Amino acid sequence: MNLLLLEDGDFVAADxxxxxxxxxxxxxxxxxxxxxxxxxxxxxxxxMGRGQLLSLSADTxxxxxxxxxxxxxxxxxxxxxxxxxxxxxRRVLQTVSAMGVPRLILLNSYRVEKSFWxxxxxxxxxxxxxxxxxxxxxxxxxxxxxxxxxxxxxxVEDHLAQLAAGSLGLVGHPxxxxxxxxxxxGPVTLAIGPEGGWIPYEVEKLQQAGLQPVQLGERIxxxxxxxxxxxxxxx
Amino acid sequence: MNLLLLEDGDFVAADxxxxxxxxxxxxxxxxxxxxxxxxxxxxxxxxMGRGQLLSLSADTxxxxxxxxxxxxxxxxxxxxxxxxxxxxxRRVLQTVSAMGVPRLILLNSYRVEKSFWxxxxxxxxxxxxxxxxxxxxxxxxxxxxxxxxxxxxxxVEDHLAQLAAGSLGLVGHPxxxxxxxxxxxGPVTLAIGPEGGWIPYEVEKLQQAGLQPVQLGERIxxxxxxxxxxxxxxx
Numbered sequence: 101m102n103l104l105l106l107e108d109g110d111f112v113a114a115d116x117x118x119x120x121x122x123x124x125x126x127x128x129x130x131x132x133x134x135x136x137x138x139x140x141x142x143x144x145x146x147x148m149g150r151g152q153l154l155s156l157s158a159d160t161x162x163x164x165x166x167x168x169x170x171x172x173x174x175x176x177x178x179x180x181x182x183x184x185x186x187x188x189x190r191r192v193l194q195t196v197s198a199m200g201v202p203r204l205i206l207l208n209s210y211r212v213e214k215s216f217w218x219x220x221x222x223x224x225x226x227x228x229x230x231x232x233x234x235x236x237x238x239x240x241x242x243x244x245x246x247x248x249x250x251x252x253x254x255x256v257e258d259h260l261a262q263l264a265a266g267s268l269g270l271v272g273h274p275x276x277x278x279x280x281x282x283x284x285x286g287p288v289t290l291a292i293g294p295e296g297g298w299i300p301y302e303v304e305k306l307q308q309a310g311l312q313p314v315q316l317g318e319r320i321x322x323x324x325x326x327x328x329x330x331x332x333x334x335x
Numbered sequence: 336m337n338l339l340l341l342e343d344g345d346f347v348a349a350d351x352x353x354x355x356x357x358x359x360x361x362x363x364x365x366x367x368x369x370x371x372x373x374x375x376x377x378x379x380x381x382x383m384g385r386g387q388l389l390s391l392s393a394d395t396x397x398x399x400x401x402x403x404x405x406x407x408x409x410x411x412x413x414x415x416x417x418x419x420x421x422x423x424x425r426r427v428l429q430t431v432s433a434m435g436v437p438r439l440i441l442l443n444s445y446r447v448e449k450s451f452w453x454x455x456x457x458x459x460x461x462x463x464x465x466x467x468x469x470x471x472x473x474x475x476x477x478x479x480x481x482x483x484x485x486x487x488x489x490x491v492e493d494h495l496a497q498l499a500a501g502s503l504g505l506v507g508h509p510x511x512x513x514x515x516x517x518x519x520x521g522p523v524t525l526a527i528g529p530e531g532g533w534i535p536y537e538v539e540k541l542q543q544a545g546l547q548p549v550q551l552g553e554r555i556x557x558x559x560x561x562x563x564x565x566x567x568x569x570x
Contacts, residue, residue, distance in 0.1 A: 102555045238554035319473040320337045328560045329567035
């Protein structure tokens with residue numbers, strides 16, 4: 101982790117935290133930290149800054165922290181993603197969080213296997229865990245907002261047009277479409293399909309809600325690769 | 336897999352192949368294929384086309400193939416990558432192969448842990464296996480060329496300048512550098528560092544060989560994400 105993220109419950113005083121568990125283990129095993137060391141820290145959904153290790157044992161670490169830096173800017177993006185398979189979901193959540201996506205909507209699609217909706221990785225605390233890993237990687241402290249829409253049609257028919265209003269609406273979709281634009285100004289709403297892509301009915305529905313299909317070339321990319329490639333090209 | 340890749344050893348006649356093992360299992364379990372089905376196929380380092388399933392059993396599948404399509408164009412890129420940790424290496428090899436990188440050089444760096452060089456995933460057949468998975472994903476049939484340079488200094492001092500001659504030479508490196516250019520024309524030589532980045536001495540050596548540092552913003556990305564983001568921005 102490139103940033104030590106602090107939870108509200110870690111604070112034992114306004115400028116002091118006590119850590120155990122995963123982060124303590126990481127301090128020992130990866131950072132090989134010692135008392136006196138200075139580390140980059142951030143408070144979840146708050147400011148970032150430096151923390152000085154006051155003490156470190158097998159059970160606990162105590163740090164004095166100074167939080168005075170704003171976290172990095174987020175992308176002006178709402179990302180709709182057909183629910184990926186569970187293993188991919190975890191990695192995509194980290195990627196989305198690391199790249200600075202502020203709003204993610206996990207959406208159903210015809211080609212999303214029904215079993216994917218049963219995964220324990222969709223539990224709020226499991227989603228949060230992956231988002232935190234992404235923030236620690238990228239040095240950001242603000243959690244993206246993740247919502248789950250298990251029904252494609254009512255969401256796209258009744259809510260998407262309003263949600264996408266005032267933004268550039270795009271659907272990543274292989275085929276005979278314009279190339280994905282580069283370096284856009286202003287907010288974007290981007291929908292990325294499942295492995296195998298959206299079905300034509302879904303593309304049509306997304307278009308009716310104001311999203312235009314764009315493509316990234318003839319190569320079929322894994323969802324995680326498509327997400328980072330599309331975001332790097334758009335912003 | 337979005338393309339069934341055929342090895343020379345699969346051919347029992349000029350237009351007929353017999354499959355077993357992983358690909359047969361995939362045909363059964365994922366494609367749920369049946370005799371008569373038509374599939375996208377490609378011959379490793381050769382043409383792509385269609386294959387018709389003549390027969391399919393628990394032990395073997397036989398296809399009649401017609402190979403008449405050129406594989407997709409590769410990127411005009413030589414990618415230098417500090418050797419990633421073994422688990423990441425496997426995924427990066429798939430990403431590199433899927434995105435159409437024709438030449439990859441795995442390079443040592445001060446921040447590459449010595450133990451990474453011991454991984455069995457660096458064996459030629461293990462590298463090839465991951466590259467094949469990337470080609471199957473992206474629908475390409477031509478294997479990238481992968482070379483291994485275990486000594487940074489002699490490679491960068493004695494070979495890199497010549498290798499990068501006539502191309503736009505870039506080092507992906509966080510810091511106060513110009514932003515990575517977009518939509519470049521012509522060939523590129525791009526070096527991407529390890530987790531934690533190149534050390535200043537290495538950046539200097541890469542610069543002496545003609546590679547200029549460029550950055551992708553203040554977020555620190557995992558190697559795999561950085562690879563796909565940089566390539567999507569450059570090409």
